[in-house]
Amino acid sequence: MKAFFTDEQLLHDPQQFMRLGRISKPTDLPSRAHALRDALAQRGIALAEPADYGRVPLEAVHSADYLDYLESAYRLWRDLKMPGVEPGIEVLPNLSPYTSGTPGVARAPCPSPSLVARTGYYIGDLSCPIGPDTWRSVLRSAHTAVAAADAVLESGGAAYALCRPSGHHAHRDRASGFCYINNSAIAAQRLCERHGRVAVFDVDAHHGDGTQNIFYARDDVLTVSTHADPSTYYPFYTGYAHERGAGVGEGFNLNIPVAHGAGNDAFLQAVDQGAAALRAFAPKALVLALGFDTYKDDPISVLKLDLDAYRHIGERVGALGLPTVVVQEGGYMVEAIGPALDNFIQGFLAGR
Numbered sequence: 146m147k148a149f150f151t152d153e154q155l156l157h158d159p160q161q162f163m164r165l166g167r168i169s170k171p172t173d174l175p176s177r178a179h180a181l182r183d184a185l186a187q188r189g190i191a192l193a194e195p196a197d198y199g200r201v202p203l204e205a206v207h208s209a210d211y212l213d214y215l216e217s218a219y220r221l222w223r224d225l226k227m228p229g230v231e232p233g234i235e236v237l238p239n240l241s242p243y244t245s246g247t248p249g250v251a252r253a254p255c256p257s258p259s260l261v262a263r264t265g266y267y268i269g270d271l272s273c274p275i276g277p278d279t280w281r282s283v284l285r286s287a288h289t290a291v292a293a294a295d296a297v298l299e300s301g302g303a304a305y306a307l308c309r310p311s312g313h314h315a316h317r318d319r320a321s322g323f324c325y326i327n328n329s330a331i332a333a334q335r336l337c338e339r340h341g342r343v344a345v346f347d348v349d350a351h352h353g354d355g356t357q358n359i360f361y362a363r364d365d366v367l368t369v370s371t372h373a374d375p376s377t378y379y380p381f382y383t384g385y386a387h388e389r390g391a392g393v394g395e396g397f398n399l400n401i402p403v404a405h406g407a408g409n410d411a412f413l414q415a416v417d418q419g420a421a422a423l424r425a426f427a428p429k430a431l432v433l434a435l436g437f438d439t440y441k442d443d444p445i446s447v448l449k450l451d452l453d454a455y456r457h458i459g460e461r462v463g464a465l466g467l468p469t470v471v472v473q474e475g476g477y478m479v480e481a482i483g484p485a486l487d488n489f490i491q492g493f494l495a496g497r
């Protein structure tokens with residue numbers, strides 16, 4: 146299995162995460178990537194550096210005004226002049242627009258040129274601070290997904306994208322949930338341009354809301370997500386079973402929420418249900434959005450999977466027999482995610 150990563154993805158080093166009205170230390174630590182990198186090395190899988198593809202592959206799923214904002218926000222923030230107040234160390238919103246748009250439909254660019262207004266418009270919550278190196282890291286994280294997609298397009302088989310920051314909560318024009326650029330969606334779009342019919346299977350603990358939203362009105366990309374019941378868990382507002390797509394995309398989105406406290410058996414049943422939907426759709430290629438925050442001791446988990454679960458998930462996904470881009474999403478217990486990835490890869494290779 147080919148694998149991709151670049152150290153530039155470590156530069157993003159968020160300092161603030163607002164939780165219950167308190168500024169907390171973020172959980173998306175650069176050391177997460179070290180743990181995954183070490184696990185691959187121990188399995189003898191070399192990491193290749195992705196090429197610099199620029200903004201073009203990002204523009205295939207994100208709006209240009211949003212990318213313009215992300216690319217320039219930190220520099221403009223440092224230069225902000227407001228009487229009586231200095232800008233903080235990172236860009237963070239203090240406004241929230243009344244509407245968040247229609248699923249599957251691009252919003253108009255922010256009507257105001259004010260950086261404060263644009264920050265409220267494009268940054269969906271208080272988990273996505275923009276620091277001096279955020280743009281470089283999220284751009285390169287996306288390139289890692291593009292390189293893995295291109296490797297699969299070139300020679301079939303499977304490739305792993307060690308994406309950090311993660312991407313599946315990033316919408317077409319909105320950052321949220323530690324995610325800025327939707328790496329899985331970019332990989333899927335790239336595969337779709339060649340194959341015309343692809344699927345995204347998201348097995349992270351959280352609903353892949355950004356990915357669902359991006360493809361919600363399309364029938365050429367099936368989106369399937371297994372995740373903890375969102376009624377009392379992030380992202381709260383989406384991830385319910387009744388969300389099936391819109392317009393020609395009706396029937397091409399499937400959410401399989403799992404009860405909090407569920408262990409291996411219940412989660413694997415949901416994975417089997419998702420795999421059956423994938424088989425029925427018969428995609429030409431697959432993007433697997435792989436998270437390890439389903440693990441029982443993950444600091445933000447509400448599920449109870451043990452490390453064996455990732456081998457079983459790997460077997461089931463491998464058995465689909467599809468050209469597959471595996472994109473790393475969440476997983477925040479640094480000691481567990483390396484063994485989890487190793488188990489997943491063993492299962493995946495055994496299942497094929």
Ligand SMILES: [Zn+2]
Nearest residue numbers: 349351438475
């Ligand atoms: Zn997650």
